[in-house]
Amino acid sequence: MICYKFDEFVFDVQSYQLTYRNKPLAVRPKALILLVFLISNRERVVSKSEIYRDVWGNPHERDHVLFQLVSELRKPPFSKTFIRTLPNQGYQWVVKTQQVKRPLFSRSVATVSLVLGLSLLGALLYKPSQSAPNTIQMPAQTALSKGVLALNSGDTDHAIEMFKFALAENPDSVEASLFLVEGLMKQDKAEESSRYLEKLLRKPNLGEYSRMSASSLMSQVMESQGRLDAALRYAQRAQSAEVVAQCSVEAVDERVQGLTMQLSKVTDTPVTAKTSVRASNAPKVDEEIPESKLDPCSALEPEPVKTSYCAPDTDAAYYVGVGVGSRTPLYS
Incomplete structure (x- = not known):
């Protein structure tokens, strides 16, 4: 044992x-x-x-x-x-x-x-039902967990229904908002996705992790609509938020560079990806980050790196399925 x-x-x-x-x-x-x-x-x-x-x-x-x-x-x-x-x-x-x-x-x-x-x-044995779920007495976090499982199994309609119920019960649920947007994006519902993301990004106390995730998703939404300028601005905002949160920027950097190349091809004008972390005409949903904080990871030290710690947006924990001793994915 x-x-x-x-x-x-x-x-x-x-x-x-x-x-x-x-x-x-x-x-x-x-x-x-x-x-x-x-x-x-x-x-x-x-x-x-x-x-x-x-x-x-x-x-x-x-x-x-x-x-x-x-x-x-x-x-x-x-x-x-x-x-x-x-x-x-x-x-x-x-x-x-x-x-x-x-x-x-x-x-x-x-x-x-x-x-x-x-x-x-x-929870492992759960399979999305074809009949309408009884959500009248379903707690918000139970709905969130079922939505995650449904999204993982490919039942996007059921997942969206669960995430919307979770938000109706708990409008402050950041995870429900993010997962709902991902479900909507799977159905190519860009306008509805952007409305939820705009509301999320206006939250005054939104954590750095969540701000990075929401900005990255908004960048994808803007790109799907052909709005490359806006897509780049949101990608740059995700870039700056992630630097502050975890100093891990490869994925966001790749997105910024890709959008920059697309814009250069469209306009025939060189666009510099790193001229600023956030474009000057980006929507002001967060404060400017001091220059001193833009590169907290410039050196790799043998001792644990002293980066600022960002706690989750909520303390609530919800349980989703994994068998005893199993490595089955909980949600993707």
Whole structure:
């Protein structure tokens, strides 16, 4: 029975039971899957693409999902120092960890494990119903979880319905907004997508991860409408937000460069991708970022990089399906 002990935590890999000071700790199953992968590969740095491929089986997973999960594993009672971020390379589990024998849990802990396992198994067996779902009494987070599963299975109509219900119940749900937009984009509903994104980007306390994700999605929407100038502006905004949040800009940089090349071909005028991080005529949905903060990752130090930590936009955790001991993707 594989168990890992680090700091004051014990993690039973077989049952996906995490305890802190001998008490069960509620953590999203997908975060636990990421935790297993980081601990199992703690002797080296793992890249984002490797995590997407080996953990979730999808090389095109969403960056904001990974950022949220990493930030969850850095929030108390965890420590920010448990996971080291290497700019433009990936992550490494650096806290001292040892493999121990499986502890004899108390009856209460065993009961929690059984209930969690059954609930996760039920979510795994979920299949989108052809009949209209009964959402009258469905909690917002349950709808969000079902929407994620439906989106992963290709039932976009059902996913959109669940995400809209989740937003109706909880208008502040950033994840519901982002997933809803992705569902709408799969159906080529650019105008509706842009309305949700504009509303999201106007939120005064929107976190850096979410601002980057929303700006990147808006860039895709603008490009699908042939509005390359606007697409580039939003891509540049996503670029600046991601630098502040996680110092990982390869994907956004590629998008900025691609749009720049497209604009150059259309206008026959050279367009410089890095003349400014945000175009001067971009909509003012956030404040200008000081020049001193634009390149916090210029040097790679042997010690953990001291970048600013951005917590998730919400503390609410919702549970979506993974079988006990399984590596089945939760959502893509």
